[in-house]
Amino acid sequence: MIRGCDTITQTSVHWDPKSVIKEIVASGCQEDPFYVVDLGEVVRRWQKWNLLMPRVKPYYAVKCNNDMMILKTLAALGAGFDCASQQEIKMVRSLGVSSDRIIFAHPVKIVPDISYASAVNVERMTFDSEMELRKIKHHMPHAKLVIRIRSDALKADHPLGIKFGCDPFTEAPKLLEIAAQMDLQVIGVSFHVGSGVQEFESYGRAMRRAAEVFHKAASLGHCCTLLDIGGGFPGTRDNSIEKIAYVVNKELEMSFPDDVEVSSEYEHETVTTSTMYFINDGVYGSFGDRIYDSKKYFPELLLPRSSAPVPCSIWGPTADALDLVVPAAALPRLRVGDWLLFRDMGAYSMVLAKTFNGCPVPAVKMYYVEEELWYGVEMFLV
Template sequence: MRRSSSKSRIEQGQLTPKLQKFLAESKDRDPFLVVDVDVVEQNYRELRRLLPHARVYYAIKANPAPEILRRLRSLGSNFDTASAGEIEQCLSLGITPDRISFGNTIKKKRDIAWAFDKGVRLYAFDSLCELEKLAEVAPGSQVFCRVLMECEGAEWPLSRKFGCAPHMAADLLVKARALGLDPYGISFHVGSQQTDLNQWDKAVAQVSQMFTVLQQHDVELRMVNLGGGFPARYRSDVPMLEAYAQAIGNAMTKHFGNNLPDMIIEPGRGLVGDAGVIQAEVVLISEKDYGDDRRWVYLDIGKFSGLAETMDEAIKYRIVTPHDGGPTGPVALAGPSCDSADILYEKTDYHLPLALRVGDKVQILSTGAYTTTYSSVGFNGFPPLKSYCI
């Protein structure tokens, strides 16, 4: 099947015609994000084609723009939510509660009760305390337990904070049934921007063993939530989406045979990351000493205005300038705020054109995910990151 031209352009570091036109015509003086919602749709359709047996629950936290949610709603997507606020947003857009998962394992009891009252019946947990809250205020609901993963190979790991040890998860799922809940399945997340396809095989092998253990306790699990991990296109090469789908499909058939359970995937970055681009401006170019070969390039966007995933230089964005193709030199990149932590890249080897000047507009590619939602309300008086969906 031939790829769509828009998706191919994004993967090659080019912008779709819609994005090019919008950027060329923009009069904005502050940095902004623009998302081509058609690319989001293409990514969703491709994922459904490659993993037809998996139900998609879009991780709203990646980008909750109403235009994106409406498009995915019309395509039949389900939605993974992390808070009562995200659930409220879904309901306000006509998304029915049977298409919503309350996937955060850290929830206030009153928020669980509110969600249950609104009709949400699918909940995540990873501790006895959370399970007891669910049993008390969401009786009879389907629940799934998240297990710990090492997240090796992920550029944005999710280990330690979420999940519990497999043997504890098994005990909790037995307990869930005793408390009147429906122990539906097990979830895991191999880490955001996962680059090691073997991680799904390791995770599914562990989960299948838990299915067997729980059968011995007369608990018939029926679902595996494979989480996210699907990539956007940053600086490093990553496998194509087909390779991810094949790795997941192979792991499930290898460890479950023909008796496949229900499958859920929770893409966020993989759906919206490549659909967006941030336009920013060069504010200052300086050196730290005479004869210093490396320039410091300061942009009008930084860690506190949308680029939080540059923390520890984890996510390495591609940057396009009006002078690409000419001679380049090494740079450190930083944001505009009066905070010494607001350095984007100092250790990573970035080179930008020597012709770069103050006032030049630059594009930061594949920024459709985890940018607007990380932007501060007004640190140092800078406004939150503006967003457009086209």
């Protein structure tokens, strides 16, 4: 099936993608780049997962590939869906997937997305900070919360702990206490050891830490029944999840009773500042030059404040740990709703922008020019 087509070609035998590609190219009518999607591989991997880890329900991370035919296939198989934005939730719900099969697994959410989740009854969502609890309390107090802890693999190609996850020993107990004081319901624990993990015991270590958080939560009156073991599982043909499955199954048997629901995702820079700010644009939007050309950005507070500047870092809105806009800056203490100004934008920042994670691409709100500069130009505009 060529990506973008509405039809699926069915065969009585396994069809090698390379053979399909050869036929398309040999037809002589294809000059543009194209995809061939083997939906059978999606089904086979689903079956293998359920065979190896029957207690772990896969929640497909929409951010990794939001092709509608793949989403339809997984929806038909009964998969859950890991969404990180309002747009991703809308895509999944458009397929008829019920809200209880969706988890809003972004620890830092914008207010409109929280309100939308509330409106469509997507109740499960993650958090890792007091500020997030306050937003949820105000806009969706009936949410079923999953606390995300940090437990990084010792060796991973793509660590996520630099952006998300609270310390399971120092921060998690405090956040659980705050949630209890706010009368918010914490129903589970999540973690993500990183992608491209080369140290499989990291899953066992993270699960043991999660078990400790379960016990702390119970002592505060929370009833935890969900464990989300994140993602990072190998997906290439020369890798397998057998070794990870062994570690996960062993730890589940030792630390988590059968009535605990277990889910997972189906699929660097060192920051020394203590204050992390999240904005609603990032390196997949206007700040792509940060990745492509190592460009540096210098944020300004739109409405100046007299308080002394403090060290901070500024992060984009996606669930990717690479979405770091400013590794180190000094700004007055910011509040939710403050606007930041970035000057000298435009070249490449607009044309490279993508809608990764369902985050919208910034639009031009206004064009303006001084009259004396515009004189003699407008007559040439059609």
